[in-house]
Amino acid sequence: MSKLRVAVLGAKGRIGSEAVRAVEAADDLELVAALGRGDRLETLADTGAQAVVELTTPASVMGNLDFCLRHGIHAVVGTTGWTDERLAQLTAWLDNAPETGVLIAPNFSIGAVLTMKFAEQAARYFESAEVVELHHPNKVDAPSGTATRTAQLIAAARAKAGSAPQPDATATALDGARGADVDGVPVHAIRLRGLLAHQEVLLGGEGETLTIRHDSLHHSSFMPGILLGVRRVVSTPGLTFGLEHFLDLN
Numbered sequence: 001m002s003k004l005r006v007a008v009l010g011a012k013g014r015i016g017s018e019a020v021r022a023v024e025a026a027d028d029l030e031l032v033a034a035l036g037r038g039d040r041l042e043t044l045a046d047t048g049a050q051a052v053v054e055l056t057t058p059a060s061v062m063g064n065l066d067f068c069l070r071h072g073i074h075a076v077v078g079t080t081g082w083t084d085e086r087l088a089q090l091t092a093w094l095d096n097a098p099e100t101g102v103l104i105a106p107n108f109s110i111g112a113v114l115t116m117k118f119a120e121q122a123a124r125y126f127e128s129a130e131v132v133e134l135h136h137p138n139k140v141d142a143p144s145g146t147a148t149r150t151a152q153l154i155a156a157a158r159a160k161a162g163s164a165p166q167p168d169a170t171a172t173a174l175d176g177a178r179g180a181d182v183d184g185v186p187v188h189a190i191r192l193r194g195l196l197a198h199q200e201v202l203l204g205g206e207g208e209t210l211t212i213r214h215d216s217l218h219h220s221s222f223m224p225g226i227l228l229g230v231r232r233v234v235s236t237p238g239l240t241f242g243l244e245h246f247l248d249l250n
């Protein structure tokens, strides 16, 4: 059977360089291009790439996806910075490329995906929910894509259950003291040398709290999810948001 032809964008970055090694090591995949900033995107078409792994920056991702979709190249996207406006633009591009698939995964690690799932399940049982994400200090965006998605899932679950607004008597606060407000869920971002990617979801009810914590200790934690995404996206046209859709979670 012929190997799936895969390219990595952001190939010299922290996660991109690990993804290059993971694709090279996979028996069923062939790395046909490993591109960094300034490299010609035409290389993707020239090398016959069938799927791209996009691991660049929020400033670069849209231009790269525009090129991929105009050339019918499937994409697995780990890059963060997704807004409603960006998703609408991507959906419009996909409408013109109905056979092409795009997976956007706020987090490729199984533990982080489960953290989001557990938080979503637990949200309606607690009065209070806050998210704390902790990352290496080289990260350019805050809060993290994972924390934003987690807060959105919590907020949607609370809204569906008819939960009351969260209790919070704060009357005065320094800017940022209560974190970023993501659909009514406070999200706090910590940047600390020595860390990689970590998250705590804190839930509070009468007389009890529940803390769900996940730690990515090495970029290798993201690789099984990236490889699964590549294998599945080529037969999944349209937009898939979240790796959970490619996992057998119920």
Ligand SMILES: NC(=O)C1=CN([C@@H]2O[C@H](COP(=O)(O)OP(=O)(O)OC[C@H]3O[C@@H](n4cnc5c(N)ncnc54)[C@H](OP(=O)(O)O)[C@@H]3O)[C@@H](O)[C@H]2O)C=CC1
Binding pocket: 009, 010, 011, 012, 013, 014, 015, 016, 035, 036, 037, 038, 039, 055, 056, 057, 058, 060, 064, 077, 078, 079, 080, 081, 105, 106, 107, 108, 109, 145, 222
């Ligand atoms: N979904 C997930 O599970 C994960 C997602 N991420 C996300 O992936 C992204 C990358 O993270 P990280 O590796 O830490 O960041 P890095 O800054 O280490 O890597 C990004 C790389 O992309 C390069 N780059 C920038 N623009 C382009 C372009 N147009 N074409 C090709 N390459 C480009 C950068 O080059 P230069 O240095 O010259 O700017 C850099 O080498 C972030 O958005 C991060 O949040 C990270 C880990 C896990």
Ligand SMILES: O=C(O)C1=N[C@H](C(=O)O)C[C@H](O)C1
Binding pocket: 080, 106, 107, 108, 135, 139, 140, 143, 144, 145, 146, 147, 196, 197, 198
């Ligand atoms: O920049 C990172 O490192 C990470 N980015 C993603 C995010 O913003 O959620 C995933 C993971 O947290 C690592």
